[in-house]
Amino acid sequence: MSTPEVLRYTAFSTRPEGGNPAGVVLDAGALDASAMQRIAADVDYAETAFVTGSTADGARSVRYFSPIAEVPFCGHATVATAVALAERGQVAADGAVRFDTPVGVVSIAVSRDDDGIRASFTSVEPSVRDLDGTDLEAILDLLGLTRADLDPALPPRLANTGNTHPVVVLADQKTFDDFSFDPDAVRALLDDRGWPATITVAFCAASDRFQARNLFPVGRITEDPATGSAAASFGAYLRALGAVEVPAVVVIEQGRHVGRPGELTVDIPVSGGITVSGHAVAIA
Known part of the structure; x- marks a missing residue:
């Protein structure tokens, strides 16, 4: 064949x-x-x-x-x-x-x-639920962080629009930029918890603009440069928390930390699936 x-x-x-x-x-x-x-x-x-x-x-x-x-x-x-x-x-x-x-x-x-x-693309119907405290501690330990580093206005959750994504939002830009992690340890946690995609670590840069790092160790990859399913889940997360006035449009910047910057536009309706949009171009 x-x-x-x-x-x-x-x-x-x-x-x-x-x-x-x-x-x-x-x-x-x-x-x-x-x-x-x-x-x-x-x-x-x-x-x-x-x-x-x-x-x-x-x-x-x-x-x-x-x-x-x-x-x-x-x-x-x-x-x-x-x-x-x-x-x-x-x-x-x-x-x-x-x-x-x-x-x-x-x-x-x-x-x-x-x-x-x-x-x-418009996601399937989202779901958002609490992130277990033990799972949160495991994630923070892998990043060398504590609960004091979290943004109190945006508490951790598990968000799903097709894939389950733990969502952790940090309060400080420098902490967001500087954290590091052991890719093998992150992969072991993802596999142990049955999370098939990324761990989303975010920072609120403005009311309608966020920065994200999505941890996804697989092969030579450690961080995903731009994650559409995570962006949809993050939109569902913001809506569930009442962190945006819906309908809303937010922009997520991702990929800077791995040298492949990109932008994802997220449309958050009053109800139903989350819409994520962006360009795509061929790689020679």
């Missing part, structure tokens, strides 16, 4: 050297899970998206694999895949597409502006 073409895009940036790289396979219908896993490991990005076919009502069936395992959903690979389809005329440049993913059907709007093609 021949290996289908593997495209490489970066999402949430208009520059190939920014944002979060993703592999994209648009013709993965003949691949089984082991083949997809092998390709994702070879690509060695945080995730690779595989379009495996279409459902009876026209949604594209999509699966996501990190270099080590299948993941339920990946926001930046979703944006990259939608843009790749639009560039090839398989989705109108000002149209819409639906992805049938392991967490449910996700709607994506595609548009074009002066900076290129932009995609916006």
Whole structure:
């Protein structure tokens, strides 16, 4: 069996050297899970998206694999895949597409502006709940921090819009910039707790602008440069806390700490799924 073409895009940036790289396979219908896993490991990005076919009502069936395992959903690979389809005329440049993913059907709007093609996905129905105190202490210990470093206005939570993300917000910019961690220890905690994606550590730079670092040790990666699913979860987190007046739009800056800066725009409606949008461009 021949290996289908593997495209490489970066999402949430208009520059190939920014944002979060993703592999994209648009013709993965003949691949089984082991083949997809092998390709994702070879690509060695945080995730690779595989379009495996279409459902009876026209949604594209999509699966996501990190270099080590299948993941339920990946926001930046979703944006990259939608843009790749639009560039090839398989989705109108000002149209819409639906992805049938392991967490449910996700709607994506595609548009074009002066900076290129932009995609916006709307998450499944979010859930937000308390973060267990033991889990919080474990996270803080890994970062060399204490509860005194937390922003008292934005308490820790577990937020889910397809993937479960622990969310921890720090009060001080320098503390946010300077914390370090052992990637192996973070990976062990994620695996032990069954958290399939990232730990979100954030800082409130302004009422409508946040900075985020998403810890996701996998292969050569330690921090994810731009995390769409975490951005959606963070929007749900802000709404659940009443930290923004909904409907609201906030911007999340991410990736500066790993040399791949990007921006994620998060639309937070009064109810329902959270919409995350950004550009994607091909990596030569």
